[in-house]
Amino acid sequence: MLELRNVVKSYEGKPLLSDISFAVSQGETICLLGASGSGKSTILRMIAGLDFPERGTILLNNLDLTGTPPHLRDFGLVFQDYGLFPHLNVFDNIAFGLKMRNISENEIKQRVSALLEQVNLSGFDSRKVTDLSGGEQQRVALARALAPSPRLLMFDESLGALDRSLKEDLLNEIRGILHKTKIPAIYVTHDQEEAFAIADRILVLHEGTIIRDAAPHEIWREPNSAFVAKLLGIGNVIEGEIIAENKVKTAIGTFDLNCAKRIGEKIQLLLTESPSPSGRGDRGEGEAQIQFTVEDILFKQNQFQVKARGGITIHMKNAPRIGNVITVQVQVKCLS
Amino acid sequence: MTAVKKDFNLSKHRLLLWAPAVFFLFTFFFFPLFKILALTFNLETFTNLNNLRITYHALLFTFYQATLSTLLTFALGLPAAILFSKFNFYGKPLLRALTAVPFMLPTVVVAAAFNSLLGTRGIIPTLSSFLFPQLPIINYQFQGTLTAILVAHTFYNTSIVIRIVGNAISRLDPKLEASARVLGADTFHVWKDVILLILRPSLLAAALLVFMFDFTSFGVILLLGGSQFATLEVEIYIRALQLPDLNLAALLSVIQLVFTLIFSILYSRTINQVSTQTTPRFSQARAPKTIRERVFVITFYSLLSIFFLLPLISLPIRSLTRLEADRGQRAEVQYGFTTDYYEELFINRRGSLFYVPPVQAAANSLGFAGITVILSLALGYPAAYALAKPTRLEKILDPFLMLPLGASAVMMGLGFILSFGRLIASPFFIPIAHTLIALPFVIRTLQPALASIPERLRQAASTLGASPLRVWQTVDFPILSRATLSAATFAFTVSLGEFGATLLITRPEYPTIPIAISRFLSQPGGLNYGQAMAMATVLMLLTTLSILLIEKLRFNNAGEL
Numbered sequence: 001m002l003e004l005r006n007v008v009k010s011y012e013g014k015p016l017l018s019d020i021s022f023a024v025s026q027g028e029t030i031c032l033l034g035a036s037g038s039g040k041s042t043i044l045r046m047i048a049g050l051d052f053p054e055r056g057t058i059l060l061n062n063l064d065l066t067g068t069p070p071h072l073r074d075f076g077l078v079f080q081d082y083g084l085f086p087h088l089n090v091f092d093n094i095a096f097g098l099k100m101r102n103i104s105e106n107e108i109k110q111r112v113s114a115l116l117e118q119v120n121l122s123g124f125d126s127r128k129v130t131d132l133s134g135g136e137q138q139r140v141a142l143a144r145a146l147a148p149s150p151r152l153l154m155f156d157e158s159l160g161a162l163d164r165s166l167k168e169d170l171l172n173e174i175r176g177i178l179h180k181t182k183i184p185a186i187y188v189t190h191d192q193e194e195a196f197a198i199a200d201r202i203l204v205l206h207e208g209t210i211i212r213d214a215a216p217h218e219i220w221r222e223p224n225s226a227f228v229a230k231l232l233g234i235g236n237v238i239e240g241e242i243i244a245e246n247k248v249k250t251a252i253g254t255f256d257l258n259c260a261k262r263i264g265e266k267i268q269l270l271l272t273e274s275p276s277p278s279g280r281g282d283r284g285e286g287e288a289q290i291q292f293t294v295e296d297i298l299f300k301q302n303q304f305q306v307k308a309r310g311g312i313t314i315h316m317k318n319a320p321r322i323g324n325v326i327t328v329q330v331q332v333k334c335l336s
Numbered sequence: 337m338t339a340v341k342k343d344f345n346l347s348k349h350r351l352l353l354w355a356p357a358v359f360f361l362f363t364f365f366f367f368p369l370f371k372i373l374a375l376t377f378n379l380e381t382f383t384n385l386n387n388l389r390i391t392y393h394a395l396l397f398t399f400y401q402a403t404l405s406t407l408l409t410f411a412l413g414l415p416a417a418i419l420f421s422k423f424n425f426y427g428k429p430l431l432r433a434l435t436a437v438p439f440m441l442p443t444v445v446v447a448a449a450f451n452s453l454l455g456t457r458g459i460i461p462t463l464s465s466f467l468f469p470q471l472p473i474i475n476y477q478f479q480g481t482l483t484a485i486l487v488a489h490t491f492y493n494t495s496i497v498i499r500i501v502g503n504a505i506s507r508l509d510p511k512l513e514a515s516a517r518v519l520g521a522d523t524f525h526v527w528k529d530v531i532l533l534i535l536r537p538s539l540l541a542a543a544l545l546v547f548m549f550d551f552t553s554f555g556v557i558l559l560l561g562g563s564q565f566a567t568l569e570v571e572i573y574i575r576a577l578q579l580p581d582l583n584l585a586a587l588l589s590v591i592q593l594v595f596t597l598i599f600s601i602l603y604s605r606t607i608n609q610v611s612t613q614t615t616p617r618f619s620q621a622r623a624p625k626t627i628r629e630r631v632f633v634i635t636f637y638s639l640l641s642i643f644f645l646l647p648l649i650s651l652p653i654r655s656l657t658r659l660e661a662d663r664g665q666r667a668e669v670q671y672g673f674t675t676d677y678y679e680e681l682f683i684n685r686r687g688s689l690f691y692v693p694p695v696q697a698a699a700n701s702l703g704f705a706g707i708t709v710i711l712s713l714a715l716g717y718p719a720a721y722a723l724a725k726p727t728r729l730e731k732i733l734d735p736f737l738m739l740p741l742g743a744s745a746v747m748m749g750l751g752f753i754l755s756f757g758r759l760i761a762s763p764f765f766i767p768i769a770h771t772l773i774a775l776p777f778v779i780r781t782l783q784p785a786l787a788s789i790p791e792r793l794r795q796a797a798s799t800l801g802a803s804p805l806r807v808w809q810t811v812d813f814p815i816l817s818r819a820t821l822s823a824a825t826f827a828f829t830v831s832l833g834e835f836g837a838t839l840l841i842t843r844p845e846y847p848t849i850p851i852a853i854s855r856f857l858s859q860p861g862g863l864n865y866g867q868a869m870a871m872a873t874v875l876m877l878l879t880t881l882s883i884l885l886i887e888k889l890r891f892n893n894a895g896e897l
């Protein structure tokens with residue numbers, strides 16, 4: 001198990017990571033999600049031993065890694081632009097880590113060809129890495145990182161440069177490999193789709209700390225903060241004002257909701273389509289029927305994404321017409 | 337039908353563009369080359385044991401000194417390349433420019449500069465014999481040693497290593513090192529299995545280029561080492577002028593040419609590999625962090641500053657200072673500020689080295705340089721026009737135009753002697769030789785500028801009613817004026833500093849600045865020495881100004897494109 005305890009790091013005099021603590025257990029894949037420049041890659045570099053925390057410790061199975069140089073840590077790291085050795089062919093790239101461990105020629109050959117098969121690149125042994133496509137290069141990088149059977153795998157925006165369909169294929173492959181090998185993995189990205197596609201647990205990094213650490217479905221249900229909701233593209237974030245103890249007023253209507261704030265305070269709210277069927281009398285907390293004017297309709301993944309006046313996006317099974325006024329059962333939740 | 341006819345017209349037109357340069361090269365380069373070859377392919381030359389013995393020794397020594405020079409250049413150049421590509425520090429652009437200055441200085445200036453610092457009459461030996469008379473350092477001999485040659489070669493060529501290897505290092509993706517480390521490579525393996533292997537083509541290209549320059553070096557060896565250091569180049573000079581044996585000189589030239597050709601081919605192959613690594617440039621230069629890094633930066637910062645600045649400063653200082661070690665009982669030094677050396681340049685003394693006041697050498701040099709500029713532009717322009725849009729004809733002819741680059745200057749001089757005999761008494765052969773050397777540079781400067789002019793601009797101008805002359809005036813000329821000035825300055829600088837070819841074909845009545853400097857240096861007496869310093873300072877200033885002009889033109893040009 002890998003564990004970070006109260007890790008602190010600054011960049012050019014400015015605080016970058018103020019207090020980072022988390023753990024990855026055997027067979028688990030976590031995703032570090034954050035905007036660019038939030039320090040995600042620095043966390044990976046510190047775990048790999050390429051950079052050092054100013055305070056705090058990084059432990060592997062309760063052993064402090066501080067004095068261990070990167071080449072003795074037995075971790076794998078896959079970069080966005082792959083970091084393949086341009087002077088070596090596919091075989092030698094994958095074999096690099098094995099050669100560093102003085103493994104016999106025969107074993108290296110077997111291991112490399114097994115890995116090539118695993119990443120669907122059989123027969124690519126003697127190809128120049130510079131002649132490969134982006135997806136193929138990424139597979140080689142993955143195989144190279146897997147070759148020495150690392151104790152931990154790290155992906156640094158690894159699929160960022162690939163196009164969408166290729167990305168999805170590779171994400172599925174990586175997930176399969178990670179489940180089979182049981183290697184714990186940390187996947188760093190700024191792309192929420194990648195995060196939801198691969199992670200057992202998502203850690204959202206914001207302003208130097210981890211502001212949310214939960215399973216994907218929990219985060220989707222309870223983003224808890226406006227930042228997470230916006231970052232993950234969950235529902236609509238709208239602004240409201242507390243007008244009475246149990247009443248919140250927004251631009252689209254007033255809701256019965258208790259947000260534990262004083263009267264007169266502004267608050268961010270998450271607006272989603274209500275889970276309970278509309279038209280019935282009994283409404284849950286924060287639920288209301290709101291009328292919208294339809295501005296635009298987009299067909300998306302088996303449903304219609306309706307853009308309504310006020311910048312609200314909702315999803316419907318049947319398409320209304322543009323300009324129609326529709327009534328929708330929605331729910332708002334308090335965000336911090 | 338019309339297309340075919342047009343093509344035919346075009347190629348006739350094109351041949352006309354080529355004619356001047358090709359005719360010039362055939363008369364003054366290939367014909368002399370043929371003469372040299374004709375002398376060599378002569379059974380007598382080959383079977384003369386003495387010839388073979390001299391050639392063998394010259395070849396051996398040339399390899400020996402070039403190898404040592406290259407090693408020394410790398411010993412300084414590699415850390416310097418790392419310094420410039422990995423670290424940011426105060427005064428970095430200035431230091432970088434400083435290391436690049438020697439590469440463009442004439443050999444006589446570099447020789448004079450080291451002489452002014454470390455030569456028998458130089459600042460350091462004279463001062464140290466006064467300040468520390470008891471130390472054995474007074475007996476230290478720099479001039480006339482192999483050390484002097486090696487140091488001057490290092491001074492010259494370090495910037496090549498910095499440029500080629502430094503660029504390659506700063507293009508290295510830092511992720512490669514990170515990947516290797518994470519995969520289990522320690523520092524030793526990171527260098528052995530990754531970094532050095534990726535840098536190998538650049539290291540090889542830099543080594544080949546440095547080696548080639550050291551191999552064909554002439555002025556530095558003759559002026560700082562002396563003729564006892566018989567490299568191929570020096571031996572050609574000796575056999576052409578001092579102990580005339582033209583057969584042997586020709587044999588040596590051919591051997592020299594064969595080796596330069598081999599090196600050039602190897603070089604262009606390796607440099608191609610370097611340029612195909614089109615990984616994006618990673619700006620990974622940063623301030624030194626650890627103590628080890630700081631020590632490294634400070635050490636090489638000081639070392640490079642001292643090594644490159646001292647000779648360049650000491651030359652003008654020495655040219656304005658009377659510095660005479662008193663040969664009396666006590667070790668004393670007479671010193672003081674003086675402008676004598678400069679004033680003396682204007683006086684035609686009886687029994688002086690020349691039949692004319694030394695300043696006449698400067699006038700000659702400027703005159704020759706002027707003719708070189710006109711001649712090389714007149715020949716280079718049409719050729720560059722043709723090369724700007726190369727057809728198959730141009731692709732065949734292009735390497736021929738560049739061939740003079742591979743031939744040594746001394747060899748060209750020898751070719752002139754063999755081909756034109758007494759005719760070379762005419763001073764016009766000097767600018768002709770200079771033009772041969774400058775022409776490839778001039779064409780290579782003009783060609784990209786000409787190629788950059790969009791044909792559409794010309795077409796637009798002519799559809800608007802401009803005559804071909806007007807088109808050239810309004811479209812081509814404004815774009816070309818910069819490149820033309822840059823090419824002209826290049827030709828000018830090459831001519832001003834040219835030493836090897838001039839030495840072989842010059843007559844005493846028409847000395848150039850470099851010839852005058854070398855003669856002053858070879859004569860005894862403080863006044864002669866001082867005049868050498870003064871003239872070398874003038875030449876250094878002229879060359880530096882020209883380089884600055886070229887750099888400025890090139891920079892502005894690049895900014896516009």
